[in-house]
Amino acid sequence: MSINATPTGADVAADETSEATGQRATVPTQRGGRRKPPLSENKKAERRLGLLLCAPAALVMIAVTAYPIIYSVWLSLQRFDLRFPDQREFIGLENYVTVLTNEFWWTAFGVTTLITVVTVAVELVLGMGLAIIMHRTLVGRGLVRTSALIPYGIVTVVAAFSWRYAWTPGTGYLADLFSDGAPLTERASSLAIIMLAEIWKTTPFMALLLMAGLALVPEDLLKAASTDGATAWQKFTKVMLPVMKPAILVALLFRTLDAFRVFDNIFVLTAGGNETSSVSMLAYNNLIRGLNLGIGSTMSVLIFITVAIIAFVFVKLFGTAAPGSDDGERR
Amino acid sequence: MAVETTTRAKLRWGLLDVLVVVFALVPVLWIASLSFKTPATLTDGNFIPREWTLDNYRTIFDTDQFVRALVNSIGIALIATLIAVVLGAMAAYAISRLDFPGKKLLVGVSLLIAMFPQVSLVSPLFEIERQLKIFDTWLGLILPYITFALPLAIYTLSAFFKQIPWDLEKAAKMDGATQGQAFRRVIAPLAAPGLFTTAILVFIFCWNDFLFAISLTSTERSRTVPAALSFFTGASQFEDPTGAICAAAVVITVPIILFVLFFQRRIVSGLTSGAVKG
Numbered sequence: 001m002s003i004n005a006t007p008t009g010a011d012v013a014a015d016e017t018s019e020a021t022g023q024r025a026t027v028p029t030q031r032g033g034r035r036k037p038p039l040s041e042n043k044k045a046e047r048r049l050g051l052l053l054c055a056p057a058a059l060v061m062i063a064v065t066a067y068p069i070i071y072s073v074w075l076s077l078q079r080f081d082l083r084f085p086d087q088r089e090f091i092g093l094e095n096y097v098t099v100l101t102n103e104f105w106w107t108a109f110g111v112t113t114l115i116t117v118v119t120v121a122v123e124l125v126l127g128m129g130l131a132i133i134m135h136r137t138l139v140g141r142g143l144v145r146t147s148a149l150i151p152y153g154i155v156t157v158v159a160a161f162s163w164r165y166a167w168t169p170g171t172g173y174l175a176d177l178f179s180d181g182a183p184l185t186e187r188a189s190s191l192a193i194i195m196l197a198e199i200w201k202t203t204p205f206m207a208l209l210l211m212a213g214l215a216l217v218p219e220d221l222l223k224a225a226s227t228d229g230a231t232a233w234q235k236f237t238k239v240m241l242p243v244m245k246p247a248i249l250v251a252l253l254f255r256t257l258d259a260f261r262v263f264d265n266i267f268v269l270t271a272g273g274n275e276t277s278s279v280s281m282l283a284y285n286n287l288i289r290g291l292n293l294g295i296g297s298t299m300s301v302l303i304f305i306t307v308a309i310i311a312f313v314f315v316k317l318f319g320t321a322a323p324g325s326d327d328g329e330r331r
Numbered sequence: 332m333a334v335e336t337t338t339r340a341k342l343r344w345g346l347l348d349v350l351v352v353v354f355a356l357v358p359v360l361w362i363a364s365l366s367f368k369t370p371a372t373l374t375d376g377n378f379i380p381r382e383w384t385l386d387n388y389r390t391i392f393d394t395d396q397f398v399r400a401l402v403n404s405i406g407i408a409l410i411a412t413l414i415a416v417v418l419g420a421m422a423a424y425a426i427s428r429l430d431f432p433g434k435k436l437l438v439g440v441s442l443l444i445a446m447f448p449q450v451s452l453v454s455p456l457f458e459i460e461r462q463l464k465i466f467d468t469w470l471g472l473i474l475p476y477i478t479f480a481l482p483l484a485i486y487t488l489s490a491f492f493k494q495i496p497w498d499l500e501k502a503a504k505m506d507g508a509t510q511g512q513a514f515r516r517v518i519a520p521l522a523a524p525g526l527f528t529t530a531i532l533v534f535i536f537c538w539n540d541f542l543f544a545i546s547l548t549s550t551e552r553s554r555t556v557p558a559a560l561s562f563f564t565g566a567s568q569f570e571d572p573t574g575a576i577c578a579a580a581v582v583i584t585v586p587i588i589l590f591v592l593f594f595q596r597r598i599v600s601g602l603t604s605g606a607v608k609g
Contacts, residue, residue, distance in 0.1 A: 043430075046429050046430060046431065047429075047430070047431040047432065048431075049425070049431075050429035050430065050431025050434070051425075051431055051432075051433065053421040053422060053424060053425035054421070054422045054425050054426070054431075054434075056418045056421065056422075057418040057419060057421065057422040057437075057481050057485065058422070058437055058440065060418065060474075060477055060478055060481065061444055061478050061481055061482075062440070064456075064474055064475055064477075064478035065447060065452065065478060067459075068452050068455035068459060069451060069452070069455065071455040071458070071459065072451065072452075072454055072455040075454065075455065130351060133347050133348070133351060136344075137348055138340060138341050139341050139344050139345050139348060140344075140348045142595060142596075143352065144348050144352065145595050145596075145599055146591055146592060146595040147351055147356060149595060149598055149599070150355050150356065150359060150587070150588065150591055151355055151358075152602075153535050153587040153588075153590060153591050153598075154584055154587055155538060155541075155556075155583055155584065155587070156539060156557075157541050157557040157560055157561070157580075158362065158557075158560075158580040158583060158584055159359075161362060161560065161576055161577070161580055162358040162359070162361050162362040163358060165361070165362070165365055165573065165577070166358070166361055170376060171373065171376060171573070172376060173361065173376055173377070175376065176376070200354075200358065204355070205602075208599065208602045208603055209602075209603070211599075211603055212604070215603070253446075254445075254446070257446045257448075260448065261448050261449060261450060263450065263541070263542050264541045264542070264557075267541070267545075267561070268561065279450075280448070280450040280542070283450050283451075283453065283454070284450065284453065284542070284545075284546065287453060287454045287457060287546070288453075288457075288545070288546055293454055293458055296453075296454040297454045297455065300448075300450060300451040300452070300453065300454050300455070301451065303448045303450055303451050304447075304448055304451040307447070307448045307451075311446055
């Protein structure tokens with residue numbers, strides 16, 4: 001593997017802030033005029049090796065995602081119920097009409113949106129607090145970081161069971177907190193518990209992404225602000241937040257899309273009862289419980305489209321680092 | 332922030348630390364506590380068991396259902412991790428060191444997959460895997476795990492690889508080392524921590540999965556522990572499975588706790604240097 005990698009070292013020194021590979025791909029082009037034919041033997045070999053090394057990863061990723069999603073679009077245009085396989089036929093957009101006029105779908109959509117908005121908002125605030133504690137605490141930094149990683153690492157289903165038993169009347173230590181009986185049998189309290197479980201599990205991840213942004217805040221700037229008599233709050237809003245903005249947006253984007261997939265906690269806590277199903281839960285029920293591939297696939301496609309729209313809005317409206325762009329890797 | 336290291340500041344931070352630790356640990360301690368309770372005291376609502384027992388652990392290790400699921404979980408997660416790290420390392424090496432067309436595209440695609448709603452894949456994969464006869468097999472789970480772990484592996488490893496002083500390799504060769512020696516003695520030791528950290532993150536991801544595990548399996552043949560937990564019935568049909576579920580939950584939490592205890596620094600650096608949750 002004797003590859004001429006002179007630009008790499010130079011790049012790192014040249015622009016420490018941009019960790020993006022996108023950058024690296026373009027910079028050498030300008031410098032050495034590499035794209036211009038004829039390529040030297042060395043360069044050709046480098047390109048070949050690069051493609052060869054990436055091929056397996058790219059192939060697996062495309063085979064397991066791109067092909068199925070296209071196949072899923074195809075399935076969504078058919079009446080296809082595994083219990084009645086002989087009724088399978090092409091029906092155009094009929095499944096979409098069925099789903100989009102179905103009240104369960106919109107209830108699930110509402111629940112998913114509510115959970116996403118509330119948990120991400122709460123996590124941003126708590127995550128910021130946790131990030132600051134992990135970054136700045138004067139005592140027990142290792143202890144705090146280790147503890148915070150436990151919710152991140154723990155299996156979601158395990159945590160969900162812990163919350164379920166905690167709120168089960170008789171068994172749980174939290175069940176009697178609010179006097180009105182079984183919290184997991186009522187809609188509002190169930191949703192609140194689902195959100196609590198989500199927030200507990202993913203706040204540390206949010207905090208770690210934010211901590212990466214915190215590390216970029218220059219100490220000198222904070223000191224200067226202190227000498228100028230800035231309060232802690234002023235330092236936070238005027239110095240830290242602007243520097244952290246890219247990290248915050250990326251954290252928000254990833255958490256929003258992740259929250260929108262909420263499934264494990266709902267499955268264990270309520271199994272979707274009392275209208276607490278998320279869209280993922282509903283798609284799963286139609287597919288695995290109902291064995292209705294047509295409707296299940298239609299929901300899959302609709303969820304995919306929704307997620308794409310959310311990502312698009314983040315990238316276009318808020319200027320979150322676009323996938324593969326210069327900032328794509330910073331977080 | 333020129334915080335003076337006075338006792339008061341320390342005390343304040345200490346209090347916040349305690350708050351975080353309690354917040355993070357209570358649910359874990361609770362499920363552990365339940366797993367040690369006897370059937371008689373299981374529903375007393377006490378946070379700390381009044382009577383301790385290991386019976387729940389004996390029960391689960393006596394049933395085939397759990398042992399089989401544990402073997403599946405470990406096997407599937409290890410194989411998927413190994414493959415994802417190897418493929419990820421190859422791609423990350425190319426991304427961080429080589430100039431080739433399509434690099435940007437690969438980075439973009441991995442980012443898209445990291446954000447992909449997994450449930451959208453459940454129905455097509457269910458159907459495709461049934462046709463390919465890999466439904467309810469290890470391979471049927473390993474494939475999607477590798478796919479969703481790859482973006483995580485590629486990002487984390489690229490970030491690590493960019494920090495490696497590759498010039499050392501050249502220096503070693505100038506000093507008379509062969510290509511193989513230079514790689515083995517100089518580069519491999521430098522890259523090992525990054526590979527190891529990535530492997531931990533990928534393993535946690537595979538270990539954690541629930542959606543694929545319940546959708547793409549139908550029997551004990553390939554069901555992993557998180558999926559098996561939701562089918563637990565206890566030693567007999569009529570027994571309350573709570574104790575058994577909690578014991579099983581604790582068993583699969585142990586590796587996570589060990590990782591976190593021993594490799595906290597690595598995990599934090601891996602996640603903050605360029606990781607995406609899969």
